[in-house]
Amino acid sequence: MLPTCPRRKDVLVVGCGNSELSEQLYDVGYKHLTNIDISETVVAHMSQRNAERRPDLTFHQVDATQTPYEDASFQAALDKGTLDAMASEEEGALARRMITEVGRVLKVGGRYVCVTLAQEAVVKLAVEHFVHMGWAVRLHCLQDERGKEEEDTFALPVFVLICTKFRQPMPTPILEMCVGDDGAPVRHTQVCELLSAVREYQAYSVLRKRLRTSTDPGSSLSLTLCNAKTGLPRYTLTVQDCPPGAKVPRSNQFAIFIVPRGSETAWLYSSTEGRRQLAASANFRRLVIASMHRNQEYTDMQAVQSELSPVVMDLAPPGMPTNQQVPFLSVGGDLGWREEVSRGVSQLSGEYCVENVRGEDGELYRRLVFLSNISLVQSESRLVPSTSSHKKKNKKKTKAAVTPSACVSVDSGFLCCAHHEVMVAGLSMLGVGTTQNKDAPVSVLLVGLGGGGLPQFLRDFVPDAAVEVVELDPVVLEVAKEWFGFRPDNRLTVTLGDGLERICFLEKEGGHLFDVVMFDVDNKDSSVGMSCPPAAFVETAVLQKVFNLLTPRGLFILNLVCRDPVLRTDVLERVKSVFPTVLSRKIAEEINEVLLCSREEKNAAHILPSSSQAAKNFQSMLSCDRTEPKRRPLIDIAEMIKDLKLE
Numbered sequence: 129m130l131p132t133c134p135r136r137k138d139v140l141v142v143g144c145g146n147s148e149l150s151e152q153l154y155d156v157g158y159k160h161l162t163n164i165d166i167s168e169t170v171v172a173h174m175s176q177r178n179a180e181r182r183p184d185l186t187f188h189q190v191d192a193t194q195t196p197y198e199d200a201s202f203q204a205a206l207d208k209g210t211l212d213a214m215a216s217e218e219e220g221a222l223a224r225r226m227i228t229e230v231g232r233v234l235k236v237g238g239r240y241v242c243v244t245l246a247q248e249a250v251v252k253l254a255v256e257h258f259v260h261m262g263w264a265v266r267l268h269c270l271q272d273e274r275g276k277e278e279e280d281t282f283a284l285p286v287f288v289l290i291c292t293k294f295r296q297p298m299p300t301p302i303l304e305m306c307v308g309d310d311g312a313p314v315r316h317t318q319v320c321e322l323l324s325a326v327r328e329y330q331a332y333s334v335l336r337k338r339l340r341t342s343t344d345p346g347s348s349l350s351l352t353l354c355n356a357k358t359g360l361p362r363y364t365l366t367v368q369d370c371p372p373g374a375k376v377p378r379s380n381q382f383a384i385f386i387v388p389r390g391s392e393t394a395w396l397y398s399s400t401e402g403r404r405q406l407a408a409s410a411n412f413r414r415l416v417i418a419s420m421h422r423n424q425e426y427t428d429m430q431a432v433q434s435e436l437s438p439v440v441m442d443l444a445p446p447g448m449p450t451n452q453q454v455p456f457l458s459v460g461g462d463l464g465w466r467e468e469v470s471r472g473v474s475q476l477s478g479e480y481c482v483e484n485v486r487g488e489d490g491e492l493y494r495r496l497v498f499l500s501n502i503s504l505v506q507s508e509s510r511l512v513p514s515t516s517s518h519k520k521k522n523k524k525k526t527k528a529a530v531t532p533s534a535c536v537s538v539d540s541g542f543l544c545c546a547h548h549e550v551m552v553a554g555l556s557m558l559g560v561g562t563t564q565n566k567d568a569p570v571s572v573l574l575v576g577l578g579g580g581g582l583p584q585f586l587r588d589f590v591p592d593a594a595v596e597v598v599e600l601d602p603v604v605l606e607v608a609k610e611w612f613g614f615r616p617d618n619r620l621t622v623t624l625g626d627g628l629e630r631i632c633f634l635e636k637e638g639g640h641l642f643d644v645v646m647f648d649v650d651n652k653d654s655s656v657g658m659s660c661p662p663a664a665f666v667e668t669a670v671l672q673k674v675f676n677l678l679t680p681r682g683l684f685i686l687n688l689v690c691r692d693p694v695l696r697t698d699v700l701e702r703v704k705s706v707f708p709t710v711l712s713r714k715i716a717e718e719i720n721e722v723l724l725c726s727r728e729e730k731n732a733a734h735i736l737p738s739s740s741q742a743a744k745n746f747q748s749m750l751s752c753d754r755t756e757p758k759r760r761p762l763i764d765i766a767e768m769i770k771d772l773k774l775e
Contacts, residue, residue: 143210262297388464390485507579657692
């Protein structure tokens with residue numbers, strides 16, 4: 129406990145209580161121990177208990193916040209749990225007075241050694257105090273050996289905080305973290321980085337304890353591992369167990385699956401159902417699914433395996449031998465590819481990045497991701513070789529390599545999101561392509577721009593379509609223009625502002641009717657059970673305004689993402705109270721579903737059978753891209769509406 133303190137030096141034990149720690153230290157050679165405690169009963173009991181066997185072990189009734197000792201009286205101060213207890217009193221004021229007093233009685237070069245469970249408020253209080261005083265701070269995380277699976281062991285790790293006093297305050301804080309008895313110290317530059325590392329080790333210990341003593345196929349336990357130097361997230365580990373009774377070969381106890389970069393948000397890796405399917409396919413008793421994070425460098429698959437091997441072994445299922453080989457699984461054998469092409473900050477949505485990734489199908493995709501919710505891709509488009517890049521190939525080659533972002537463009541004829549395909553296919557319900565509507569233009573009001581793929585598809589491929597997009601965030605509009613090829617014109621306009629306010633304005637002003645009103649707007653509040661749209665967009669009063677904005681043949685199309693079945697039922701009932709006919713289409717392997725809400729009351733016996741012919745008519749009407757006549761839309765209308773359900 130005091131490896132750097134010579135045994136002949138004086139040690140102050142703060143708040144000794146009835147712990148055996150001082151007695152154990154005395155027995156191994158630390159004879160100069162001064163024990164203090166505020167309790168008269170404790171001091172009397174400990175003095176009596178040690179009078180014969182340890183006559184030189186002294187105990188005094190002293191208030192640790194106001195001791196009688198002279199300045200620089202002790203070489204070390206030892207605290208086992210006293211800081212933890214005091215930090216909860218008087219909003220931490222008591223603890224601050226105690227560590228201030230400790231600093232006074234310690235000599236230059238002396239150390240304050242505190243054994244703590246490292247609750248964040250406690251560690252923050254102490255570390256910030258000593259950093260302000262110019263001391264060096266090191267935090268040791270004590271780990272138990274793998275294989276100790278007793279039920280009474282602590283789930284949370286024990287930490288030892290060691291703060292060293294200098295003659296002159298350190299101009300730059302020294303903040304270090306060590307893991308284990310012989311772990312090399314990792315230097316941090318800010319207190320917040322050190323606290324982040326503490327949280328990671330605590331979460332890891334809790335997860336390890338839980339996984340070493342039981343299995344739970346019904347839950348997906350996750351843990352984020354941070355970069356030791358920067359404190360930024362580096363890996364997310366999700367543990368998935370096979371259900372009881374599954375026929376798993378005896379040799380298939382444990383495996384690690386490395387998710388390719390750029391595929392983290394895929395249904396198979398990001399959803400509970402997908403991870404269960406992946407685990408069942410791998411057929412291991414326990415599968416740890418490891419995802420790599422943005423802004424982190426990864427050399428190759430071998431380096432990732434070497435980095436993860438000593439960590440994930442602690443997550444092995446109960447009873448697995450420590451020397452058993454654990455296979456690493458992946459798709460294609462490489463790490464995948466990701467290229468960040470832009471990064472910025474939106475005042476409304478926070479920090480974002482635009483990145484190119486290579487999908488598991490080998491194609492290139494561009495994504496917009498808000499970093500406040502990295503598991504959600506805000507917008508996605510497929511990339512194709514640009515016309516200009518073909519011309520460049522004929523020019524003289526230079527030594528500078530051409531990056532993928534410099535020679536690709538967005539394919540406006542390909543909709544990456546399945547719910548966008550269904551929303552487009554829903555236009556067939558307008559009767560587009562029939563004799564009575566053959567030359568009738570289609571007017572669309574769309575709330576939510578994203579990367580602009582959906583409105584641009586409508587403008588480019590639906591004959592005579594006029595689209596007004598309402599977008600709240602001006603940054604999103606600029607990103608769509610710069611990185612997703614969004615090109616507004618007289619048939620595709622953008623109104624910056626609140627979607628609800630725009631709907632209210634148009635309805636109140638009158639004279640504005642649309643064939644289609646679409647809601648494709650996400651909810652910034654991730655704590656509710658409905659992530660799309662915000663709850664205010666499906667209030668009855670708003671739905672009635674949407675109804676009033678539609679032409680007689682009009683259609684309201686809603687992208688609904690709702691994990692709460694009760695809330696979904698409530699939303700559906702409100703929609704049905706306004707719209708006579710409501711059809712729904714679930715998106716396979718996603719939470720999204722699309723509601724197609726008609727202003728007209730349609731005969732249930734004929735609406736679904738007739739949709740097949742409507743799909744054929746609409747498919748034949750889809751035109752080529754006017755700017756690139758050879759490019760046709762890649763969408764199967766009939767496939768998108770074949771599973772429509774009448775609500």
